[in-house]
Amino acid sequence: MEELKERIRRLGVVVSEQTLKLDEVLNHQVEPRLIMELGKQFALLYRNEQVTKVVTIESSGIAVGFATALELNVPLVFARRKKTLATDDELYWERVPSFTKGMVTDIIVSKRLLGPEDRVLLIDDIIANGDAARGLIRIIRKSGVHLVGLGIVVEKSFQAGARAIRDEGYRLESLVRIKSLKGGQVEFE
Amino acid sequence: MEELKERIRRLGVVVSEQTLKLDEVLNHQVEPRLIMELGKQFALLYRNEQVTKVVTIESSGIAVGFATALELNVPLVFARRKKTLATDDELYWERVPSFTKGMVTDIIVSKRLLGPEDRVLLIDDIIANGDAARGLIRIIRKSGVHLVGLGIVVEKSFQAGARAIRDEGYRLESLVRIKSLKGGQVEFE
Numbered sequence: 505m506e507e508l509k510e511r512i513r514r515l516g517v518v519v520s521e522q523t524l525k526l527d528e529v530l531n532h533q534v535e536p537r538l539i540m541e542l543g544k545q546f547a548l549l550y551r552n553e554q555v556t557k558v559v560t561i562e563s564s565g566i567a568v569g570f571a572t573a574l575e576l577n578v579p580l581v582f583a584r585r586k587k588t589l590a591t592d593d594e595l596y597w598e599r600v601p602s603f604t605k606g607m608v609t610d611i612i613v614s615k616r617l618l619g620p621e622d623r624v625l626l627i628d629d630i631i632a633n634g635d636a637a638r639g640l641i642r643i644i645r646k647s648g649v650h651l652v653g654l655g656i657v658v659e660k661s662f663q664a665g666a667r668a669i670r671d672e673g674y675r676l677e678s679l680v681r682i683k684s685l686k687g688g689q690v691e692f693e
Numbered sequence: 694m695e696e697l698k699e700r701i702r703r704l705g706v707v708v709s710e711q712t713l714k715l716d717e718v719l720n721h722q723v724e725p726r727l728i729m730e731l732g733k734q735f736a737l738l739y740r741n742e743q744v745t746k747v748v749t750i751e752s753s754g755i756a757v758g759f760a761t762a763l764e765l766n767v768p769l770v771f772a773r774r775k776k777t778l779a780t781d782d783e784l785y786w787e788r789v790p791s792f793t794k795g796m797v798t799d800i801i802v803s804k805r806l807l808g809p810e811d812r813v814l815l816i817d818d819i820i821a822n823g824d825a826a827r828g829l830i831r832i833i834r835k836s837g838v839h840l841v842g843l844g845i846v847v848e849k850s851f852q853a854g855a856r857a858i859r860d861e862g863y864r865l866e867s868l869v870r871i872k873s874l875k876g877g878q879v880e881f882e
Binding site: 527528532533534535536537539540562563566567570571573574577578579580581582584613614616617 | 716717721722723724725726728729751752755756759760762763766767768769770771773802803805806
Protein backbone atom coordinates (compact mmCIF):
# COMPACT_ATOMS: atom_id res chain seq x y z
CA MET A 505 0.00 0.00 0.00
CA GLU A 506 2.95 2.33 -0.60
CA GLU A 507 1.10 4.07 -3.45
CA LEU A 508 -1.84 4.81 -1.15
CA LYS A 509 0.48 6.19 1.51
CA GLU A 510 2.23 8.34 -1.07
CA ARG A 511 -1.11 9.77 -2.26
CA ILE A 512 -2.22 10.44 1.31
CA ARG A 513 1.06 12.25 2.03
CA ARG A 514 0.86 14.27 -1.17
CA LEU A 515 -2.88 15.04 -1.36
CA GLY A 516 -4.18 14.73 2.20
CA VAL A 517 -4.89 17.94 4.08
CA VAL A 518 -4.31 17.86 7.83
CA VAL A 519 -7.10 20.08 9.16
CA SER A 520 -6.41 19.49 12.84
CA GLU A 521 -4.71 16.91 15.04
CA GLN A 522 -7.91 14.89 14.76
CA THR A 523 -9.00 15.49 11.18
CA LEU A 524 -7.44 14.56 7.85
CA LYS A 525 -9.19 15.66 4.67
CA LEU A 526 -8.79 13.10 1.90
CA ASP A 527 -10.90 14.79 -0.77
CA GLU A 528 -8.48 13.91 -3.55
CA VAL A 529 -7.84 10.37 -2.36
CA LEU A 530 -11.21 8.98 -1.26
CA ASN A 531 -13.91 11.54 -0.54
CA HIS A 532 -14.43 13.70 -3.60
CA GLN A 533 -12.13 12.40 -6.34
CA VAL A 534 -10.75 8.89 -6.76
CA GLU A 535 -8.20 7.24 -9.01
CA PRO A 536 -10.06 4.13 -10.21
CA ARG A 537 -6.89 2.10 -10.84
CA LEU A 538 -5.70 2.64 -7.26
CA ILE A 539 -9.16 1.96 -5.84
CA MET A 540 -9.20 -1.34 -7.76
CA GLU A 541 -5.93 -2.25 -6.03
CA LEU A 542 -7.52 -1.58 -2.65
CA GLY A 543 -10.52 -3.72 -3.61
CA LYS A 544 -8.22 -6.55 -4.69
CA GLN A 545 -6.44 -6.35 -1.36
CA PHE A 546 -9.70 -6.68 0.61
CA ALA A 547 -10.85 -9.51 -1.66
CA LEU A 548 -7.55 -11.29 -0.98
CA LEU A 549 -7.76 -10.80 2.79
CA TYR A 550 -11.28 -12.26 2.88
CA ARG A 551 -10.92 -14.78 0.04
CA ASN A 552 -11.64 -17.81 2.26
CA GLU A 553 -14.74 -16.36 3.89
CA GLN A 554 -17.37 -17.19 1.25
CA VAL A 555 -18.53 -13.58 1.21
CA THR A 556 -21.96 -13.28 -0.47
CA LYS A 557 -22.39 -9.53 -0.22
CA VAL A 558 -20.32 -6.41 0.33
CA VAL A 559 -22.01 -3.68 2.36
CA THR A 560 -20.79 -0.09 2.59
CA ILE A 561 -22.17 3.36 3.45
CA GLU A 562 -22.79 6.17 1.01
CA SER A 563 -20.96 8.03 -0.32
CA SER A 564 -17.23 7.65 0.16
CA GLY A 565 -17.37 3.91 0.73
CA ILE A 566 -19.04 3.17 -2.59
CA ALA A 567 -16.03 3.23 -4.91
CA VAL A 568 -13.85 0.93 -2.82
CA GLY A 569 -16.86 -1.21 -1.88
CA PHE A 570 -17.64 -1.56 -5.58
CA ALA A 571 -14.06 -2.57 -6.38
CA THR A 572 -14.12 -5.19 -3.61
CA ALA A 573 -17.50 -6.57 -4.69
CA LEU A 574 -16.34 -6.71 -8.31
CA GLU A 575 -13.28 -8.74 -7.29
CA LEU A 576 -15.36 -11.09 -5.12
CA ASN A 577 -18.09 -11.23 -7.80
CA VAL A 578 -20.89 -10.49 -5.33
CA PRO A 579 -23.45 -7.66 -5.10
CA LEU A 580 -22.66 -4.38 -3.38
CA VAL A 581 -25.23 -2.86 -1.02
CA PHE A 582 -24.72 0.75 -0.07
CA ALA A 583 -26.50 1.83 3.08
CA ARG A 584 -28.20 5.19 2.69
CA ARG A 585 -28.02 8.09 5.09
CA LYS A 586 -31.23 9.96 5.89
CA LYS A 587 -31.79 13.11 7.82
CA THR A 588 -35.19 12.06 9.07
CA LEU A 589 -36.14 9.06 11.13
CA ALA A 590 -37.36 6.19 9.01
CA THR A 591 -40.37 4.37 10.37
CA ASP A 592 -40.73 2.02 7.44
CA ASP A 593 -41.12 -1.58 8.58
CA GLU A 594 -39.18 -2.68 5.53
CA LEU A 595 -36.01 -0.94 6.69
CA TYR A 596 -33.31 -1.53 9.25
CA TRP A 597 -32.08 1.76 10.64
CA GLU A 598 -29.61 3.01 13.19
CA ARG A 599 -29.02 6.57 14.32
CA VAL A 600 -25.33 7.48 14.42
CA PRO A 601 -23.29 10.60 15.02
CA SER A 602 -20.77 11.43 12.30
CA PHE A 603 -17.32 12.57 13.30
CA THR A 604 -16.53 14.20 9.98
CA LYS A 605 -19.98 15.65 9.33
CA GLY A 606 -20.49 16.93 12.87
CA MET A 607 -24.13 15.84 12.81
CA VAL A 608 -26.41 12.90 13.46
CA THR A 609 -27.71 10.79 10.58
CA ASP A 610 -29.79 7.67 10.23
CA ILE A 611 -28.19 4.79 8.37
CA ILE A 612 -30.73 2.74 6.48
CA VAL A 613 -30.68 -0.66 4.77
CA SER A 614 -33.68 -2.29 3.13
CA LYS A 615 -34.57 -5.60 4.81
CA ARG A 616 -34.98 -7.15 1.38
CA LEU A 617 -31.26 -6.85 0.74
CA LEU A 618 -29.97 -8.88 3.69
CA GLY A 619 -31.04 -12.52 3.89
CA PRO A 620 -30.23 -15.03 6.67
CA GLU A 621 -27.91 -16.98 4.34
CA ASP A 622 -25.73 -13.95 3.61
CA ARG A 623 -22.10 -13.62 4.64
CA VAL A 624 -21.34 -9.92 4.67
CA LEU A 625 -18.09 -8.01 4.37
CA LEU A 626 -18.34 -4.38 5.52
CA ILE A 627 -16.16 -1.94 3.60
CA ASP A 628 -15.58 1.71 4.43
CA ASP A 629 -13.12 4.43 3.56
CA ILE A 630 -11.97 5.75 6.93
CA ILE A 631 -12.46 4.83 10.54
CA ALA A 632 -12.09 7.41 13.27
CA ASN A 633 -14.42 6.92 16.22
CA GLY A 634 -16.20 4.14 14.40
CA ASP A 635 -19.74 5.38 14.89
CA ALA A 636 -20.88 4.68 11.33
CA ALA A 637 -19.22 1.26 11.30
CA ARG A 638 -20.79 0.34 14.62
CA GLY A 639 -24.19 1.48 13.30
CA LEU A 640 -23.76 -0.82 10.33
CA ILE A 641 -22.65 -3.67 12.59
CA ARG A 642 -25.84 -3.24 14.64
CA ILE A 643 -27.89 -3.39 11.43
CA ILE A 644 -26.05 -6.55 10.37
CA ARG A 645 -26.73 -8.17 13.76
CA LYS A 646 -30.42 -7.23 13.69
CA SER A 647 -30.73 -8.77 10.24
CA GLY A 648 -29.27 -12.04 11.45
CA VAL A 649 -26.73 -12.30 8.64
CA HIS A 650 -23.16 -13.41 9.34
CA LEU A 651 -20.60 -10.61 9.44
CA VAL A 652 -17.28 -12.02 8.27
CA GLY A 653 -15.41 -8.81 9.03
CA LEU A 654 -14.61 -5.25 8.08
CA GLY A 655 -12.25 -3.77 5.54
CA ILE A 656 -11.24 -0.14 6.11
CA VAL A 657 -8.94 1.79 3.82
CA VAL A 658 -7.57 4.27 6.36
CA GLU A 659 -7.51 3.56 10.08
CA LYS A 660 -6.79 6.50 12.32
CA SER A 661 -5.33 4.31 15.06
CA PHE A 662 -5.03 7.19 17.52
CA GLN A 663 -8.82 7.26 17.68
CA ALA A 664 -10.78 4.52 19.37
CA GLY A 665 -13.06 3.18 16.61
CA ALA A 666 -11.10 0.31 15.11
CA ARG A 667 -9.69 -0.87 18.44
CA ALA A 668 -13.15 -0.95 20.04
CA ILE A 669 -14.55 -3.01 17.17
CA ARG A 670 -11.64 -5.47 17.35
CA ASP A 671 -12.13 -5.68 21.13
CA GLU A 672 -15.71 -6.80 20.48
CA GLY A 673 -14.29 -9.77 18.61
CA TYR A 674 -14.78 -8.64 15.02
CA ARG A 675 -12.11 -9.01 12.39
CA LEU A 676 -11.15 -5.56 11.12
CA GLU A 677 -8.51 -5.18 8.43
CA SER A 678 -7.18 -1.76 7.52
CA LEU A 679 -4.85 -1.03 4.62
CA VAL A 680 -2.99 1.86 6.18
CA ARG A 681 -2.87 2.98 9.79
CA ILE A 682 -2.22 6.56 10.78
CA LYS A 683 -0.88 6.97 14.28
CA SER A 684 -0.65 10.74 14.43
CA LEU A 685 -1.51 13.99 12.67
CA LYS A 686 0.54 16.14 15.07
CA GLY A 687 2.35 19.15 13.71
CA GLY A 688 0.32 18.93 10.51
CA GLN A 689 2.20 15.75 9.52
CA VAL A 690 0.65 12.41 8.60
CA GLU A 691 2.56 9.74 10.51
CA PHE A 692 1.89 6.14 9.52
CA GLU A 693 2.37 3.16 11.84
CA MET B 694 -28.56 -3.57 -22.79
CA GLU B 695 -31.06 -6.43 -22.66
CA GLU B 696 -29.70 -7.60 -19.30
CA LEU B 697 -30.27 -4.14 -17.84
CA LYS B 698 -33.84 -4.07 -19.18
CA GLU B 699 -34.48 -7.52 -17.76
CA ARG B 700 -33.26 -6.44 -14.33
CA ILE B 701 -35.35 -3.27 -14.44
CA ARG B 702 -38.44 -5.32 -15.37
CA ARG B 703 -37.78 -7.88 -12.66
CA LEU B 704 -36.53 -5.69 -9.81
CA GLY B 705 -37.90 -2.20 -10.54
CA VAL B 706 -40.86 -1.03 -8.48
CA VAL B 707 -43.31 1.30 -10.22
CA VAL B 708 -44.36 3.64 -7.43
CA SER B 709 -46.50 5.94 -9.60
CA GLU B 710 -46.84 6.89 -13.24
CA GLN B 711 -43.91 9.25 -12.67
CA THR B 712 -41.70 7.29 -10.30
CA LEU B 713 -39.76 4.07 -10.72
CA LYS B 714 -37.81 2.74 -7.73
CA LEU B 715 -34.61 1.02 -8.81
CA ASP B 716 -33.22 0.15 -5.38
CA GLU B 717 -32.02 -3.27 -6.45
CA VAL B 718 -30.65 -2.12 -9.80
CA LEU B 719 -28.90 1.21 -9.18
CA ASN B 720 -29.87 3.00 -5.98
CA HIS B 721 -29.25 0.73 -3.01
CA GLN B 722 -27.74 -2.51 -4.36
CA VAL B 723 -25.73 -3.01 -7.54
CA GLU B 724 -24.41 -6.01 -9.44
CA PRO B 725 -20.78 -4.98 -10.12
CA ARG B 726 -20.42 -7.13 -13.25
CA LEU B 727 -23.47 -5.47 -14.86
CA ILE B 728 -22.35 -2.01 -13.78
CA MET B 729 -18.97 -2.67 -15.43
CA GLU B 730 -20.83 -3.45 -18.67
CA LEU B 731 -22.61 -0.10 -18.44
CA GLY B 732 -19.30 1.65 -17.81
CA LYS B 733 -17.76 -0.08 -20.83
CA GLN B 734 -20.68 1.07 -22.95
CA PHE B 735 -20.21 4.73 -21.94
CA ALA B 736 -16.45 4.45 -22.46
CA LEU B 737 -17.10 3.10 -25.97
CA LEU B 738 -19.60 5.83 -26.82
CA TYR B 739 -17.15 8.56 -25.78
CA ARG B 740 -13.91 6.80 -26.79
CA ASN B 741 -12.92 9.49 -29.32
CA GLU B 742 -13.53 12.42 -27.01
CA GLN B 743 -10.22 12.46 -25.08
CA VAL B 744 -12.09 12.49 -21.78
CA THR B 745 -9.78 13.51 -18.91
CA LYS B 746 -12.26 13.22 -16.06
CA VAL B 747 -15.58 11.58 -15.28
CA VAL B 748 -17.88 13.61 -13.02
CA THR B 749 -20.96 12.23 -11.26
CA ILE B 750 -23.17 13.06 -8.28
CA GLU B 751 -23.33 11.15 -5.02
CA SER B 752 -24.57 8.57 -4.34
CA SER B 753 -26.24 6.50 -7.02
CA GLY B 754 -24.03 7.78 -9.80
CA ILE B 755 -20.80 6.68 -8.14
CA ALA B 756 -20.76 2.98 -9.07
CA VAL B 757 -21.43 3.50 -12.78
CA GLY B 758 -19.26 6.62 -12.83
CA PHE B 759 -16.45 4.57 -11.29
CA ALA B 760 -16.87 1.81 -13.87
CA THR B 761 -16.74 4.37 -16.70
CA ALA B 762 -13.70 6.15 -15.27
CA LEU B 763 -11.93 2.81 -14.77
CA GLU B 764 -12.52 1.91 -18.42
CA LEU B 765 -11.35 5.32 -19.61
CA ASN B 766 -8.44 5.26 -17.14
CA VAL B 767 -9.21 8.76 -15.82
CA PRO B 768 -10.11 10.05 -12.34
CA LEU B 769 -13.69 10.08 -11.08
CA VAL B 770 -15.00 13.18 -9.30
CA PHE B 771 -18.21 12.79 -7.36
CA ALA B 772 -20.04 16.01 -6.65
CA ARG B 773 -21.31 16.18 -3.09
CA ARG B 774 -24.78 17.19 -1.98
CA LYS B 775 -25.08 19.50 0.97
CA LYS B 776 -28.11 20.64 2.89
CA THR B 777 -26.64 23.97 3.77
CA LEU B 778 -25.45 26.68 1.48
CA ALA B 779 -21.74 26.55 0.87
CA THR B 780 -20.02 29.90 0.97
CA ASP B 781 -16.55 28.55 0.51
CA ASP B 782 -14.67 30.38 -2.25
CA GLU B 783 -12.94 27.14 -3.13
CA LEU B 784 -16.19 25.49 -4.23
CA TYR B 785 -18.51 25.65 -7.18
CA TRP B 786 -22.07 25.16 -6.06
CA GLU B 787 -25.53 25.07 -7.56
CA ARG B 788 -28.86 24.77 -5.80
CA VAL B 789 -31.14 22.18 -7.40
CA PRO B 790 -34.49 20.59 -6.63
CA SER B 791 -34.51 16.78 -6.56
CA PHE B 792 -37.40 14.96 -8.18
CA THR B 793 -36.85 11.73 -6.27
CA LYS B 794 -35.90 13.28 -2.95
CA GLY B 795 -38.65 15.91 -3.00
CA MET B 796 -36.30 18.51 -1.58
CA VAL B 797 -33.72 21.10 -2.55
CA THR B 798 -30.02 20.35 -2.22
CA ASP B 799 -26.81 22.11 -3.07
CA ILE B 800 -24.45 20.32 -5.41
CA ILE B 801 -20.84 21.08 -4.68
CA VAL B 802 -17.56 20.52 -6.51
CA SER B 803 -14.16 21.69 -5.29
CA LYS B 804 -12.58 24.14 -7.72
CA ARG B 805 -9.28 22.30 -7.36
CA LEU B 806 -10.74 19.29 -9.16
CA LEU B 807 -11.72 20.96 -12.44
CA GLY B 808 -8.96 22.56 -14.47
CA PRO B 809 -9.31 24.51 -17.75
CA GLU B 810 -7.58 21.69 -19.68
CA ASP B 811 -10.13 19.10 -18.57
CA ARG B 812 -12.56 17.34 -20.90
CA VAL B 813 -15.39 16.10 -18.72
CA LEU B 814 -17.91 13.31 -19.21
CA LEU B 815 -20.92 13.56 -16.87
CA ILE B 816 -22.35 10.22 -15.75
CA ASP B 817 -25.55 9.67 -13.78
CA ASP B 818 -27.92 6.84 -13.00
CA ILE B 819 -31.34 8.22 -13.96
CA ILE B 820 -32.66 11.32 -15.62
CA ALA B 821 -36.20 12.50 -14.98
CA ASN B 822 -36.63 16.26 -14.99
CA GLY B 823 -32.89 16.72 -15.23
CA ASP B 824 -32.47 19.18 -12.40
CA ALA B 825 -29.38 17.55 -10.95
CA ALA B 826 -27.79 17.11 -14.38
CA ARG B 827 -28.47 20.75 -15.27
CA GLY B 828 -26.97 21.82 -11.95
CA LEU B 829 -23.82 19.89 -12.79
CA ILE B 830 -23.76 21.34 -16.30
CA ARG B 831 -23.89 24.85 -14.80
CA ILE B 832 -20.96 23.96 -12.54
CA ILE B 833 -19.00 22.61 -15.52
CA ARG B 834 -19.68 25.81 -17.47
CA LYS B 835 -18.65 28.03 -14.56
CA SER B 836 -15.41 26.11 -14.24
CA GLY B 837 -14.58 26.67 -17.88
CA VAL B 838 -13.81 23.02 -18.63
CA HIS B 839 -15.06 21.36 -21.80
CA LEU B 840 -18.11 19.14 -21.37
CA VAL B 841 -17.92 16.37 -23.96
CA GLY B 842 -21.35 15.02 -23.06
CA LEU B 843 -23.51 13.07 -20.65
CA GLY B 844 -24.00 9.36 -20.10
CA ILE B 845 -27.22 8.37 -18.32
CA VAL B 846 -28.14 4.77 -17.49
CA VAL B 847 -31.92 5.18 -17.46
CA GLU B 848 -33.71 7.96 -19.32
CA LYS B 849 -37.35 8.47 -18.47
CA SER B 850 -38.16 9.89 -21.88
CA PHE B 851 -41.72 10.87 -20.90
CA GLN B 852 -40.19 13.50 -18.62
CA ALA B 853 -38.51 16.59 -20.00
CA GLY B 854 -34.96 16.40 -18.61
CA ALA B 855 -32.98 14.60 -21.32
CA ARG B 856 -34.81 16.30 -24.19
CA ALA B 857 -34.21 19.76 -22.73
CA ILE B 858 -30.49 19.07 -22.34
CA ARG B 859 -30.22 17.77 -25.91
CA ASP B 860 -32.14 20.83 -27.11
CA GLU B 861 -29.45 22.99 -25.53
CA GLY B 862 -26.96 21.30 -27.84
CA TYR B 863 -25.33 18.84 -25.46
CA ARG B 864 -24.66 15.25 -26.39
CA LEU B 865 -26.63 12.98 -24.04
CA GLU B 866 -26.43 9.21 -24.40
CA SER B 867 -28.77 6.98 -22.42
CA LEU B 868 -28.50 3.20 -22.27
CA VAL B 869 -32.20 2.47 -21.86
CA ARG B 870 -35.17 4.76 -22.43
CA ILE B 871 -38.46 4.31 -20.61
CA LYS B 872 -41.43 5.83 -22.39
CA SER B 873 -44.15 5.01 -19.89
CA LEU B 874 -44.88 3.66 -16.41
CA LYS B 875 -48.63 3.57 -16.98
CA GLY B 876 -50.61 0.75 -15.42
CA GLY B 877 -47.68 -0.14 -13.19
CA GLN B 878 -45.76 -1.43 -16.24
CA VAL B 879 -42.31 -0.38 -17.38
CA GLU B 880 -42.51 0.24 -21.11
CA PHE B 881 -39.21 0.74 -22.93
CA GLU B 882 -38.84 2.67 -26.18
